[in-house]
Amino acid sequence: MGLFNPGSGTGDVRARAQRLDMLLGIIGFFAFIATIQTVVLEVRGESAGASAALLAVLLAALWFIWRLRRNTGV
DSSP, X not given: OOSSSTTTOOOOHHHHHXXXXXXXXXXXXXXXXXXXXXXXXXXHTOOOHHHHHHXXXXXXXXXXXXXXXXXXXX
């Protein structure tokens, strides 16, 4: 019973690719927003450490999910 496929456990490869695409879009959107926030905080001269750490985590997640999506073969 997987996180994105509760119930059957046997997901089609194309369905898995679509779920990963959706996750890439969501994580990508928040990474984009975090990038804007980090840049704005840096330009204003405010502390951007937490924002930069969040951005690093989001970018790492984006890279990992992109690698998973690439390996689906679809």
